Amino acid sequence: MSSLSVSNSHSKSNEVAVSVQHLGLTYTTAIDRRPTLKARVKSLGRGTKQTRTVHALNDVNLDIAYGQVLGVIGTNGAGKSSLMRVIAGILPPTKGRVEVFGSVSTLLALGVGFNPAMSGRANVHLGGLAAGMSRKEIEYHFDEIAEFAELGDAIDAPMRTYSSGMYARLAFSVAATVQPDILIVDEALSTGDAAFKEKSFNKIKELRSEDRALILVSHAMATLKEICNDVAWLHKGALVQRGNPSVVVDAYQEFLHLGKSAVIDEDL
Numbered sequence: 188m189s190s191l192s193v194s195n196s197h198s199k200s201n202e203v204a205v206s207v208q209h210l211g212l213t214y215t216t217a218i219d220r221r222p223t224l225k226a227r228v229k230s231l232g233r234g235t236k237q238t239r240t241v242h243a244l245n246d247v248n249l250d251i252a253y254g255q256v257l258g259v260i261g262t263n264g265a266g267k268s269s270l271m272r273v274i275a276g277i278l279p280p281t282k283g284r285v286e287v288f289g290s291v292s293t294l295l296a297l298g299v300g301f302n303p304a305m306s307g308r309a310n311v312h313l314g315g316l317a318a319g320m321s322r323k324e325i326e327y328h329f330d331e332i333a334e335f336a337e338l339g340d341a342i343d344a345p346m347r348t349y350s351s352g353m354y355a356r357l358a359f360s361v362a363a364t365v366q367p368d369i370l371i372v373d374e375a376l377s378t379g380d381a382a383f384k385e386k387s388f389n390k391i392k393e394l395r396s397e398d399r400a401l402i403l404v405s406h407a408m409a410t411l412k413e414i415c416n417d418v419a420w421l422h423k424g425a426l427v428q429r430g431n432p433s434v435v436v437d438a439y440q441e442f443l444h445l446g447k448s449a450v451i452d453e454d455l
């Protein structure tokens with residue numbers, strides 16, 4: 188099914204779009220810790236490498252249905268982006284599984300698949316292709332995308348020269364035009380300036396549909412409260428609470444202000 192098709196014979200509302208089951212993700216990174224002389228002598232010739240292991244996600248269970256606008260919140264390093272990367276298929280799970288219901292091209296994670304060495308223009312084509320658009324469709328929508336992003340001449344400059352706000356603008360414009368069935372927006376709403384923030388906020392409101400699932404990762408609590416019908420709170424790789432946006436956001440903010448684990452313990 189093309190992600191651009193508009194006519195749907197029946198509403199997909201309440202059907203599962205994404206199912207996350209017992210998801211675990213562990214990063215193992217080789218680190219360059221300068222060894223002490225003693226350690227160096229001990230490991231001499233054995234070539235032992237030091238690694239750092241981070242359990243970014245731990246037994247996360249989460250179903251996201253069509254018609255849902257799910258906000259994902261949590262402190263820095265809580266595992267939000269990691270969860271989005273696994274849902275988008277960029278990283279394989281270490282444990283558990285993620286199922287996406289719909290064709291692969293229906294899911295678009297913002298800015299994923301962009302190549303910083305290439306121009307904004309070339310990346311619009313890449314992003315469009317990744318989302319299942321044909322070259323013709325991309326050509327047809329190009330002006331609309333470029334106009335929404337308001338990048339002017341910068342559209343022909345390599346994306347590595349873009350500010351993070353400019354990058355977010357283009358990524359968001361592609362997504363808003365492609366209108367995928369499942370859209371993941373990780374923090375792009377916060378990087379834009381006030382004018383673009385308002386514009387993308389309105390666009391997301393427009394994108395809300397019974398036939399679409401939106402996942403918005405953000406630290407902008409007021410925005411999430413206004414735009415989402417569901418919020419999930421991640422803490423240290425685990426899902427702490429999920430449900431009514433006001434209830435979950437308030438609990439999270441209380442936790443932030445308290446700066447202790449009282450709320451978490453209660454909810455686990």
Ligand SMILES: Nc1ncnc2c1ncn2[C@@H]1O[C@H](COP(=O)(O)OP(=O)(O)OP(=O)(O)O)[C@@H](O)[C@H]1O
Binds near residue numbers: 216241262263264268
């Ligand atoms: N590529 C990576 N390699 C190793 N560790 C990583 C990698 N990406 C993230 N991590 C670690 O995984 C944990 C979760 O990070 P993640 O980026 O998912 O957090 P986040 O909730 O998105 O935070 P933020 O609000 O700052 O965006 C952190 O401890 C982080 O250091």
Ligand SMILES: [Mg+2]
Binds near residue numbers: 267268269373
């Ligand atoms: Mg993140």
